[in-house]
Amino acid sequence: MSAGADGRASLTRVEAEVRAAALRVEHVEVELDLLGDALPTFGSRTVIRFASDVDTTFVDFAGEELLSATLNGRPLDLATWQRARIPLTGLQADNVLEVEGRMAYSSDGEGLHRHVDPADGQTYLYAMSFLDAAPRWFACFDQPDLKARYAFTVTAPPAWTVLGNGPAVAEGEGRWRIEPAHPLSTYFTTLVAGPYASVWGEHDGIPLGLHIRASLRAELEAQAPDMLAVTAASFDYYHRLFGIRYPFGEYHQAFVPDFNAGAMENPGCVTFRDGYVPRGRVTRTERATRAGTIAHEMAHQWFGDLVTMRWWDDLWLNESFAEYLAHRCCTEATSYALWPEFGILRKDWGSVADQSPSTHPVAGNAAPDAAAALQNFDGISYAKGAAVLRQLAAHVGDDVFLAGLRDYMNRHAYGNATFGDLLDAWTGAGAQDLPVWAGAWLSTTGMDTLDVEHTDAGVRLVAMAPAGGEARPHTVQVGLVDETGGLTVLDAVDVGTEPSAVVPVAAPAVLVTPDATDLAWAKVRFGTDGWERVLAALPGLQDETASVVVWNAVRDAVRDATLDPAFALRVVEAALPTSGSEIVCASVLGFALDQLAGVYAPVAERAGRAERVRAVAWRLLRSAPLGSDRQLVAFRQAVRSEADPERLRAWYSGRDLPEGVEPDPELVWSVVERWSALQTGTDLLEDALAHDSSASGQVHAARARARRPDPAAKEAAFRLLVEPSSAGAYELYATGEGFWAVGQEELTAPYVARYFGEIGRTAAFREGWALGQVATQAFPRTAADEQTLRLADDALRTDLAAQVGRAVTDGTDRLRRAVESLRKWS
Structure with missing residues (x-):
């Protein structure tokens, strides 16, 4: 018996090419013993039949314990198992490898994940093998170009459903066999088992x-x-x-x-x-x-x-x-x-x-x-x-x-x-x-930028490459928005390989959009006076596709610090209530609340801007048909921006709700989460959890706890993010989402430096998707100031795991853009 491997080695491209050239994997037989599902581990035995042109290679095994390994009947030295690899030497032309071990159930959504449903105490399993997680539940040559035929034999409680990459055939009580019809790559092998x-x-x-x-x-x-x-x-x-x-x-x-x-x-x-x-x-x-x-x-x-x-x-x-x-x-x-x-x-x-x-x-x-x-x-x-x-x-x-x-x-x-x-x-x-x-x-x-210039001959469509980049070809259709909101789409024109193209325009337009049909991959602008034109034209523009292009341009220009967020909020107030698209309304309202009234607003102005966003949501709500999707979308955003905890308490109790709005579990929890962010009490949270202790309820409760404006609650939430715990991945993500609440900047200020000082150490006890996602969700996104940027830049000069480094890099860029905007427009 050998103890757990000391870390995991990420497969390199060179290693994969060498192994693919040398091996031909013919068949993989996996036997899983899932009885005793309350145990932290399960039994996994793999038999791999493969041909080899070399003497030496390795197999991937990321188990908790390696119980035995034999190659062509010869026992292997278990002590050679290092960094989730078992070296294989003395290979023959045709080989049989047998590996048996105890594998750990996961709680991070990779490998064989186990979830105990709080609603009924029942256990549910599923396997996630992407990108390199297959060795967490069976031994394999884990790379996409070593496809093989598989067979899985599963022993589990008889009442369970068992599913996989092929039909699950019962071979007796509590035993199933799954044989996919065609060769598979390791990364998309799976198993789903439970009641x-x-x-x-x-x-x-x-x-x-x-x-x-x-x-x-x-x-x-x-x-x-x-x-x-x-x-x-x-x-x-x-x-x-x-x-x-x-x-x-x-x-x-x-x-x-x-x-x-x-x-x-x-x-x-x-x-x-x-x-x-x-x-x-x-x-x-x-x-x-x-x-x-x-x-x-x-x-x-x-x-x-x-x-x-x-x-x-x-x-x-x-x-x-x-x-x-x-x-x-x-x-x-x-x-x-x-x-x-x-x-x-x-x-x-x-x-x-x-x-x-x-x-x-x-x-x-x-x-x-x-x-x-x-x-x-x-x-x-x-x-x-x-x-x-x-x-x-x-x-x-x-x-x-x-x-x-x-x-x-x-x-x-x-x-x-x-x-x-x-x-x-x-x-x-x-x-x-x-x-x-x-x-x-x-x-x-x-991204290139597509812009327009008004000339006597019509409209000049201009394509500009990003700094240091080369021109790329674009085929686009220019759109003309008239004073009634009507849209005329012109014939397609090519631009990019040539820096500009003149498009004849027969009639004046309130707004000219370079890409009315949303086919380009480019940043879109509307000329030197374009934003005033957007403010005039967008409220009447009913073409959904063209309006998407304009809204995306507004968001991009705010992030580029070329449009004042305060002006962008005026556009939202003027144009969104007339939009006929629920998905546009939901997306733009979210942007307005989180960005225009959040990180892109001076701290002192955030509450006032949030109230303006709330007013837009209520305008949408009141104009929507009762019981419509539009009404529900607007009310969801109204809840997120509500500033009166007593009004939220009434909604939680089912009182004073707008006619046509019926509470459901998700809407009730959104009320609880917003209420929790406004005061230090916990009675609504505790009552909601008592009525809904489901897995979804537990995640909502984690987000609500993290939002509480209470020093002890913040400390507990932060420790959950940066220290080992038994919390599930979703609860960790929700905790990160809830921690940095707008309006709590003074309370959370001490945690900015702590994030950059401690998040890197989470790589010692997390890996894969969960490592990067927690680092992303926990990033101090509301702290838009120069001091935060200095701390972030210092952290990026340290040795961070790849997933954490990417999270900090992207979070810092988003924050830097907000700081630049505040510097320019405040």
Whole structure:
């Protein structure tokens, strides 16, 4: 017996290339003993059959205990297990490796995660193997280009549901066998096990299953028809699009607790965060967002699962394509038109990432190891990549775009490929000059700026590259907004390779927008007097897509310190109440409250600006039809900005609510969280938790505790963030979210220096996603001053773990932008 490994070594690209060239993994048999689920560990035995052209390599094993390891019948020295690797020497042409150990259940959403539902005390398990977490639940050669055939044998309580990458066949009481039909990469192997509630269906011969923990059965059953309809429509769409039938047999979608990502594309068994099955009322916008995620993960079954990247620097191929295809699928095949959502949420997310110091090219990042690759799993890999692919489809034509994609799928099915292979497929389909296009868009960083100049001949459209960058081609459609709010969209024009283009304009316009159809990946501006024109035109502009472009420009200019946040708030007050889009209203109200009335406002003015945002929310609420989604969206923001604790107490008790608003568990908790931020009492929090002790209730309670303006509460919350604890990942994230509350700047001031001094040490007891996410959520985002920037810069000069360093880098950039704005406009 050997004790736990001393740290983990991140697999390097060089190591992966050497191992891939030398090994051919034929079959992996995994046996899991999940009985005694109250124990901190579970039994895992793996038998790997592989061929080798070398004498020496290593296998990945990140267990708690290594009980035995034999190679071709020869016992291995267990003491050689170091940094989650077992050295293998004396390899033969054909080999059998057996590894048995005790693996630790996780509480951070990676490896085999265990969740005990507070609602009923039942245990739920799921495996998350991305990006390098598979060795936390079984021994394997953990890299994407060593695909293998798998078989899983699972022993668990007989009453449990057991799911995986293939059909789970019962072999006796409490024993199941899962044999996926095709080779898999380690990073998308999974297991879902527990007393899950299920809804079953079938479409086009494909068995369908939806699963969630039993305490959310009613919510799943109520929302299942919509999810199954989106699933069926997406299958039909992708079958037509790819020309290849779904290859992985059954299709399960499991909504699991404490999930870090939105979802994970495990073939045949996709895992989602259970927040996609909300408690209480579900707005159409929320259903649309869920539909986009369902379509995104299904697209991965082809792009990512059927054909898999060779190394992590092509991660963008998976995510950009799934992002692009999901929005296309939902818009064309379901009742949810998602391109406005892509613009107002996803593109804004990506543009922030692309303008930060941590920006990186979409493709060709040459990640030296898996840990570095994880840092590029961001809005650039998703949103920018998808926006660029949308441009490419328009550039080469849909027929060429899809023909190349189908050829790529057929050539590399069940194997691995690179971006170069995809370019070859598109070129073979008739695309021209793709290396030039790829060099301009995929190998560069930063955003161009598209602006307009009014001339006697019309409008001059101007493209400016970022500092130090080269011009990139843009094909855009200029839009003219007249005095009634009507929009005229002109013919497409090319700009970028030439610095400007003159667009004839037949009639005067209140506002000229360079990108009325939101196809460009660029910062948009409106001329020397453009912001006054925006203030005049945006209240009447009813075209949702064009308004998304304008709102994104407002947000970007505030972050660039080229637009006074006080003026931006005037635009919100004038234009948002007339917007017809719920998703725009929700997104812009959130920006106004968190940014314009938060970090971009002088501390002394924050309360006054928040009151103005609250007034906008109430204008939206009062003008909305009773019981409508619009009314609910507005009331949610009104709650977040309410300053009267007694009014919040009344709402909590169900009194004085606006007609048409019905409280549900999530709305009740939002009231409790806001009430907790305004005074030091705990009676509402304790009462809410007594009535709702569910996992979601526990997370809300953690956020509410962290928001309390009480020194002892702040100290307890901070210690939770920077010290080891048994708290679940979601409770840690919520604690970070709640800690830095606007209006509590004096109370939290001592913790600014403590954050920078202590957050780096959390790498000693956290890893992966949780390490970076806690560091991100706990960043002192309300402390916009020079002293905080000095502390941040000092911290960045120390040796921080990659995930913490990325969190501090990005948080510091956001704060630096706010400080620059305050310096300029205050």
